[in-house]
Amino acid sequence: MIRVAILGSTGSVGRSTLDVIQRHPNRFEVVALAANQAVELLAEQVRKHKPGVAVLSKENGLGRRDDLPPARWSEGREALLEITEAPNVDVVVNAMVGSAGLEPTLRTLKAGKRLALANKESLVAGGRLVVEAAEEGGGELIPVDSEHSAILQCLEGYEMSAVSRLVLTASGGPFRGWSREQLQDVPPSRALNHPTWAMGAKITVDSATLANKALEVIEAHFLYGIDYDSLGVVVHPQSIVHSFVEFVDGSVLAQLGFPTMELPILYAMSYPERVPDGVLQTFDPVKASPLVFEEVDRDTFTLFSLGERAGREGGTSPAVYNAANEVAVEAYLKEDLQFPGMGEIVSEALDRLGGKPVSNLENVLEVDKEAREVSRELIRLLKRKA
Numbered sequence: 559m560i561r562v563a564i565l566g567s568t569g570s571v572g573r574s575t576l577d578v579i580q581r582h583p584n585r586f587e588v589v590a591l592a593a594n595q596a597v598e599l600l601a602e603q604v605r606k607h608k609p610g611v612a613v614l615s616k617e618n619g620l621g622r623r624d625d626l627p628p629a630r631w632s633e634g635r636e637a638l639l640e641i642t643e644a645p646n647v648d649v650v651v652n653a654m655v656g657s658a659g660l661e662p663t664l665r666t667l668k669a670g671k672r673l674a675l676a677n678k679e680s681l682v683a684g685g686r687l688v689v690e691a692a693e694e695g696g697g698e699l700i701p702v703d704s705e706h707s708a709i710l711q712c713l714e715g716y717e718m719s720a721v722s723r724l725v726l727t728a729s730g731g732p733f734r735g736w737s738r739e740q741l742q743d744v745p746p747s748r749a750l751n752h753p754t755w756a757m758g759a760k761i762t763v764d765s766a767t768l769a770n771k772a773l774e775v776i777e778a779h780f781l782y783g784i785d786y787d788s789l790g791v792v793v794h795p796q797s798i799v800h801s802f803v804e805f806v807d808g809s810v811l812a813q814l815g816f817p818t819m820e821l822p823i824l825y826a827m828s829y830p831e832r833v834p835d836g837v838l839q840t841f842d843p844v845k846a847s848p849l850v851f852e853e854v855d856r857d858t859f860t861l862f863s864l865g866e867r868a869g870r871e872g873g874t875s876p877a878v879y880n881a882a883n884e885v886a887v888e889a890y891l892k893e894d895l896q897f898p899g900m901g902e903i904v905s906e907a908l909d910r911l912g913g914k915p916v917s918n919l920e921n922v923l924e925v926d927k928e929a930r931e932v933s934r935e936l937i938r939l940l941k942r943k944a
């Protein structure tokens with residue numbers, strides 16, 4: 559029995575993880591669930607899945623509840639972090655959103671556990687620190703992102719020395735083919751309408767700006783230890799091919815499937831074993847046809863180019879890029895910022911704070927905080943001007 563803790567169980571990936579686990583009661587057991595503040599949904603999940611531990615990260619999130627289902631309930635960030643080190647947890651699924659997931663990522667890996675990582679922001683912000691935490695603690699870092707899961711599956715049995723290039727696919731989001739002028743006034747409701755994936759709000763906006771793909775490029779750099787010159791991205795609107803691995807002999811492997819997060823979630827928990835799962839749709843190549851591939855429009859989707867720049871610059875840049883992007887997305891969703899404004903904020907934050915060395919978690923947390931402050935100030939100035 560694999561004992562699983564889910565951080566961010568009330569979100570899109572968290573809920574899909576619970577659905578997968580429910581289909582495999584003889585293989586997986588839910589031992590702990592954590593969310594930020596969604597107490598009602600968390601209580602419902604506890605009633606259904608009966609974990610021993612339930613945590614709300616937000617202080618005072620529980621209020622004075624006397625109707626919560628049986629579990630060891632607690633609140634606050636330290637309680638969430640304790641889950642990562644609990645002796646009865648084998649796999650931590652980090653399905654939180656944002657760089658708030660960084661410390662749980664580090665603690666899980668240092669504790670020598672398997673980390674099924676959906677929270678790409680933690681790897682982008684933490685970078686080498688995350689890789690070092692895994693080396694130090696012996697933890698296993700297994701991606702949940704469908705593109706990185708595809709790469710992991712294609713790499714099975716090969717050393718990275720046999721690989722010449724990784725190519726991530728991008729759906730292109732709802733604004734594929736649009737011009738900068740068309741994007742000027744696009745409202746959040748349009749950005750939230752993704753053509754192929756149903757996801758949480760932040761990643762859906764990131765998919766519309768292609769920031770998500772830039773985050774994934776940085777994620778792939780750290781996961782697979784591959785340099786940026788050997789990392790490509792291609793737009794593939796059907797989201798059927800989840801990524802390509804090109805080998806030194808010129809051969810290319812890809813992993814395919816209809817879009818569902820349940821497969822990469824299951825694989826991250828069971829890796830390297832493949833678990834029979836009848837619920838997932840049988841693959842029909844005719845239904846999947848035709849498969850289309852296009853270049854990324856770097857001039858229009860500036861957040862993609864900025865993310866590539868941040869990755870290549872290294873040091874503080876990926877953490878600044880991530881934090882400024884989180885603030886910009888939040889402001890866009892509140893209609894405090896226009897769509898192109900997100901790129902402007904991130905660009906300015908990178909110019910001011912990027913490219914400096916980082917050596918420890920305190921540096922990363924400090925630069926994350928600074929980048930948020932700078933970005934909020936820039937948004938206030940833009941609003942005043944408007």
Ligand SMILES: NC(=O)c1ccc[n+]([C@@H]2O[C@H](COP(=O)([O-])OP(=O)(O)OC[C@H]3O[C@@H](n4cnc5c(N)ncnc54)[C@H](OP(=O)(O)O)[C@@H]3O)[C@@H](O)[C@H]2O)c1
Pocket residue numbers: 565566567568569570571572592593594595596597615616638652653654655656658676677678679702703704755756757758759760761819
């Ligand atoms: N959705 C997808 O299909 C997909 C695919 C690939 C990768 N990812 C990645 O997976 C992560 C989660 O995405 P999502 O779409 O599932 O997001 P989501 O639906 O917005 O869910 C986010 C989850 O994180 C929790 N959370 C937020 N801040 C927290 C904090 N400070 N402490 C503890 N929990 C916190 C939320 O709790 P509350 O409900 O209480 O706010 C919620 O459970 C992101 O990094 C995303 O990039 C998602």
